[in-house]
Amino acid sequence: MSTFSRYILRVFFLQMALLLISFTALLQVFDLLSNSIEVLNRGGGHFSALALYAVLRLPEIVSFLTPFAVLLATLMTLGRLERDNEILAYKAAGAPYNAVLLSFLPAVILVGLAHFALADQIVPRAINAMVQRDIYVDRSSKDDDEAVFIQDGRSVIEVTSVGKYGATLKQTRIYERGDNGILNRVRQAAEAHYDTKQRQWTLRDVWITSIIPDQPSQAEHRAEMTWETTLTPAEFSNLIELPQAMTLAKIWSFATSADVGVRPTYFYEAWLQKRFSLPMSSILMILLAAPVAHSLYRRDRGLAAGMAIGFGLGFLYFISDGLVMSLGETGAVPPVVAAWMPILVFASVGGAWLIRLEGY
Known part of the structure; x- marks a missing residue:
């Protein structure tokens, strides 16, 4: 690695660390202000629940902010090199501008791999830990009153609410069918609880309706x-689990129908492709930042204008990414398109802008 590359990496990582720490602290404060009352209510009013929530929420916030930090750190690094005429000196030695961008590649690859590991391993563990303690707050998750269904042999189970990581079920209905597939009994329980020591389910406040042909129901x-079933809390927890709380292996099992999920297969396929495309977002940020920094400092507009345009481009990318991903979750567009189209479109825009500036 050349001296110039090491210099760029040192400046880039310093800028990124400062930006990531600053934005994470700011977003953490806003998150606590928004959700502290609900977290305290769920935690019995103990401050320890709020402190634990803040710690466990941190990986999710860092994962969300990493592409933004890469974009702004690249923009600030290139802006500094342009301002001090270091890029001009480097090009005067016969090196093209794309050689400067290639110097960022090792750093961005490291950031991409770290981002993937964070999103695929650390964030799911942190979210599941919050779910276990019933302190996770997610405004976009499924409504608690929306029923979920699962099949157990000839029986179909309907559950209105899943709590305590799948160990407690509220308003449970068990539809039992005979050998001919016709419904013959319905059990409706106010609550179902799983005993982890005895490994069995207990139904409470149960109404049993027997359906007998040509006779009144009893x-x-x-x-x-006791509820005899092969189902465990894990199956019910999987039904309501958020995709960001799943590892790549679990999303893969749902996408390939190895496990049963409450959402269609294309939903999990979209998130599977999204997980694969996650590291590429960091490389995309270089293609967005490079022409912005290059063009602005040619016109002496300075760092403030570059940061504003960088924020705008990053915001536009994340809005587009969220919109297309929503279409992929509903099956309106193919999963591959939902995960990769925003990256390819913005990479094409950044690359075309850079080619126009350099005149390749």
């Missing part, structure tokens, strides 16, 4: 009864 009430 209803029976029991305060408590």
Whole structure:
């Protein structure tokens, strides 16, 4: 690695570290101001619950901000090199401008790999830890009143609410069918609880309705009864689990129908492609930042204008990415298009802008 490359990497990582720490702290404060009351209510009013939430929420915030930090750090690094005429001196020695951009490649690859590991391993563990303690707040998750269904042999189970990481089910209905596939009994329980020591389910406040052909239905009430099933809390937890709380292996199992999910297969396929495309977003940020810094300092507009345009481009990219990803989740566009189209479009725009400036 050349001296110039090492110099760029040192400046880039310093800028990125400062930006990431600053933005993470700011977003953490806003998140706590927005969700602190709900977290305290769920945690029984203990401050320790809020402190634990802040710590466990940190990986998700860092993962969200990493592409932004890469964009602005690249913009600030290139802006500094342009301002001090270091790029001009480098080009005067016979090196093209794209050689300067290639000097960022090792750093961006390291950031991309670290970002992938953070999003695929650390963030799911942190979210699942919050879900276990019932302190996770996510405004975009499924409504608690929306029922989920799962099949167990000939029986179909309907659950209105899943709590305590799948160990507690509220308003559970068990539709049991005979050998001929016709419904013959319905059990409706106010609550189902899983005993981890005995490894069995217990239904509470149960109404049992037996459906007998050519006879009136018979209803029976029991305060408590055992539910014999092969289902465990993990199956119910998977039904409501958010895609960002899943590892790549789990998303792959849902996308290939190895496991049963509550959402269509194309939903998990879109998130599978999104997880693969995640490291590429860091490389995209270089293609967005390079022409911005190059063109602005040619016109002496300075760092403030470059930061403003960088913010605008990053914001536009994330809005487009979220919109197309939503279309992919609903099946309106293919999963590959949902995950890769924003990256390819913005990379083409940045590359074309850079070619126009350099006249390749």
